[in-house]
Amino acid sequence: MDKIEILKADDFDTRLKSSLEDRFLPDYFLYLGCSGVDNWLSLYRSSEFTIAARLTSLLKGNIEKISRHFSGELDVVSIGVGGGEKEKSLLEELTRCCQPRYFAVDASSEMVDVALEAVSKMKIESTGIVALLEDLYLIHDYWNSNVLVCLLGNTLCNYEPDEVFRTVHLELEENDYFMFDCSLLPFSEVDGTPDIQSVIDSYRTGLNVTFNLNPLLCRGLCEDDCEFHLDVVRVEDKGGTAYRTAKWIEILKGSKVECGCDSIELPAGSIINMGFTYKFTPEQVARHLEVSGFEALEIFFSPEKTEMMVLARKVMEKET
Numbered sequence: 001m002d003k004i005e006i007l008k009a010d011d012f013d014t015r016l017k018s019s020l021e022d023r024f025l026p027d028y029f030l031y032l033g034c035s036g037v038d039n040w041l042s043l044y045r046s047s048e049f050t051i052a053a054r055l056t057s058l059l060k061g062n063i064e065k066i067s068r069h070f071s072g073e074l075d076v077v078s079i080g081v082g083g084g085e086k087e088k089s090l091l092e093e094l095t096r097c098c099q100p101r102y103f104a105v106d107a108s109s110e111m112v113d114v115a116l117e118a119v120s121k122m123k124i125e126s127t128g129i130v131a132l133l134e135d136l137y138l139i140h141d142y143w144n145s146n147v148l149v150c151l152l153g154n155t156l157c158n159y160e161p162d163e164v165f166r167t168v169h170l171e172l173e174e175n176d177y178f179m180f181d182c183s184l185l186p187f188s189e190v191d192g193t194p195d196i197q198s199v200i201d202s203y204r205t206g207l208n209v210t211f212n213l214n215p216l217l218c219r220g221l222c223e224d225d226c227e228f229h230l231d232v233v234r235v236e237d238k239g240g241t242a243y244r245t246a247k248w249i250e251i252l253k254g255s256k257v258e259c260g261c262d263s264i265e266l267p268a269g270s271i272i273n274m275g276f277t278y279k280f281t282p283e284q285v286a287r288h289l290e291v292s293g294f295e296a297l298e299i300f301f302s303p304e305k306t307e308m309m310v311l312a313r314k315v316m317e318k319e320t
Helices: 009-021 027-031 033-044 051-067 085-094 109-118 133-142 161-171 196-203 206-217 282-292
Strands: 002-005 072-079 098-106 125-130 147-151 177-183 226-237 240-251 255-259 262-266 271-274 294-301 307-314
Touching: 002 109, 009 027, 009 255, 009 262, 027 033, 027 206, 033 051, 033 109, 033 206, 051 085, 051 177, 051 294, 051 307, 072 085, 072 133, 085 098, 085 109, 098 109, 098 133, 109 125, 125 133, 133 161, 147 161, 161 282, 196 226, 196 240, 206 226, 206 240, 240 282, 282 294, 282 307
Parallel strands: 002 125, 072 098, 072 147, 098 125, 147 177
Antiparallel strands: 177 307, 226 240, 240 271, 255 262, 294 307
16 A cells, blocks of 8 residues: 655645644644544544544435446545545445445544555455645546545535635546535524524534644643634525634643744734634535536435535536
8 A cells, every 4th residue: 555645744844833833723634643543533533523424324324326326447536534434334335346446535644644554355456645625636647537525524524615625626537526525504494594603512522622722732721721612604605695613722822833833923812713614404415516617417305414424426518
């Protein structure tokens, strides 16, 4: 199994300091290092945070229907692989109908190792790539068409929708495939309005708070000297009115954070903004697919209609 480092480990300390100077902590830092991997796997397997597990169940429950769309050689490129359980299940089914090659992509080199280990006993060609979604134009050099690009485990919802659909669309050939899942916006059973509080509660569990704080805690910030905040805000985009989380860390006491051989001082009162997670409705997802040049081949929902999975294809451009 080969591993390609588009994103170099030596760059992370510089990236971290630069981001913190701008009072921003990109979410990919949450997954870096052994502690990031351990914290994510603990969260993924926890009964406190069930989103990832429910999305995995949705995939496994519909995996046979998904595989019917493929034959011959197929390159499976999964971005944000996490522990690789979803991809292993998908590849096991695909080997029944085609000859897949696997590209496990993640910003965390350690997470890539975990994902590759998950399929190490399978007789398929597997390659790890340490990279971000925005590196997809570079990752493209390693795959062949026919390709299935995957964003599983709610990964798609951690990006601006216009950005993520455009990025994937640009790198696919006509009739190449795109598969993703979403944890959907919940609605109140009482009055049918968006259930914002349930979203906040799902992301404010103890393990999730630790997961979000860990990149700074393991670099010198004391837990008592900071506070994690989370809210849900309303935004407008091409899909209509949408909701997404807003996360930030408040520095309560002046602190120093180590960035490799360098460090940065964070004064009391500093606000470190973080990434977000969109909560779409099915109609919003369908609208983004349409305007981005994708055709939905399969759409699956969990029994509770709280999760959604889409297998789509880049549509052929109409002749003018």
